[in-house]
Amino acid sequence: MTVPAIETDGLTKQYGDLTALADLSLTVESGALFGLLGPNGSGKTTTIEILTGQRKPDAGTASVLGIDPVANPREVREVVGILPEREDPPSFLTPREYLRFIGDVRELDDIDDRIERWADRLEFSETLDTVAADLSEGQRQRVMLGGTFVHDPELVFIDEPLVNLDPILQERVKRELRAYCNNGNTLFLSTHFVDVAADLCDRVGILDGGHLKGTQETAEFDDDDLLSYFMKTVEGGDMAIAAGRSGGVAAEPNEGGPDS
Numbered sequence: 071m072t073v074p075a076i077e078t079d080g081l082t083k084q085y086g087d088l089t090a091l092a093d094l095s096l097t098v099e100s101g102a103l104f105g106l107l108g109p110n111g112s113g114k115t116t117t118i119e120i121l122t123g124q125r126k127p128d129a130g131t132a133s134v135l136g137i138d139p140v141a142n143p144r145e146v147r148e149v150v151g152i153l154p155e156r157e158d159p160p161s162f163l164t165p166r167e168y169l170r171f172i173g174d175v176r177e178l179d180d181i182d183d184r185i186e187r188w189a190d191r192l193e194f195s196e197t198l199d200t201v202a203a204d205l206s207e208g209q210r211q212r213v214m215l216g217g218t219f220v221h222d223p224e225l226v227f228i229d230e231p232l233v234n235l236d237p238i239l240q241e242r243v244k245r246e247l248r249a250y251c252n253n254g255n256t257l258f259l260s261t262h263f264v265d266v267a268a269d270l271c272d273r274v275g276i277l278d279g280g281h282l283k284g285t286q287e288t289a290e291f292d293d294d295d296l297l298s299y300f301m302k303t304v305e306g307g308d309m310a311i312a313a314g315r316s317g318g319v320a321a322e323p324n325e326g327g328p329d330s
């Protein structure tokens with residue numbers, strides 16, 4: 071039997087009195103394109119941080135590619151790709167320099183070939199030697215995506231994958247992400263954009279106030295179906311959804327706490 075890419079049982083995380091994650095039990099099969107969908111502050115980042123060994127849960131267990139991220143955080147970080155939300159390459163480095171740095175950390179001896187390949191796939195070949203300070207947000211996001219995939223990990227976590235990308239590049243990146251999963255790899259995305267989840271993911275889990283409210287295959291759903299499901303599922307969702315299409319239908323903050 072194939073081992074799931076991710077398996078959690080009862081994961082719980084408190085920040086003081088605030089329950090950021092409550093008893094999360096979830097399985098993501100190998101080869102899936104899974105999306106964790108939830109309003110601001112619902113616990114998406116906390117989940118990714120625990121699964122990638124950056125944060126310890128207060129209760130529960132997790133297995134990521136068969137590794138326990140709590141007991142072996144470094145081992146997990148070595149094998150997966152991670153792209154947190156709102157991270158940029160250092161402003162004083164060029165994309166080539168930044169990606170070589172990643173290549174050093176990950177001990178890749180063919181990094182120059184890998185850089186060319188990913189720059190071509192994500193369309194930043196022309197800016198490989200421009201310092202990041204002179205790149206647009208979308209250009210920097212593509213460099214960060216390149217750095218996430220450059221070691222060909224079999225599992226990647228991305229927080230808000232399409233932010234800052236124009237619609238043409240969104241389509242390009244979606245194609246790359248689907249191709250990556252079609253090759254048997256697994257992608258775990260988090261987003262608060264309902265249409266990103268509907269369009270990109272095979273299955274979504276809806277998180278609200280730290281609680282997993284349900285998981286749903288997206289094949290039979292279009293954006294509006296998923297939006298209605300989301301609205302019914304999330305507490306106060308009937309009032310809380312606003313159409314904010316710059317790359318998605320955005321879920322507005324709920325009462326779960328301040329934005330992270």
Ligand SMILES: Nc1ncnc2c1ncn2[C@@H]1O[C@H](COP(=O)(O)OP(=O)(O)OP(=O)(O)O)[C@@H](O)[C@H]1O
Pocket residue numbers: 085088090108109110111112113114115116117262326327328329330
């Ligand atoms: N280090 C921390 N200390 C205290 N509270 C935190 C910390 N990190 C997150 N929180 C709180 O935990 C809750 C969940 O936060 P988390 O960042 O996981 O949500 P999120 O779904 O990723 O939100 P967003 O979509 O805004 O990024 C929020 O109420 C947040 O304010």
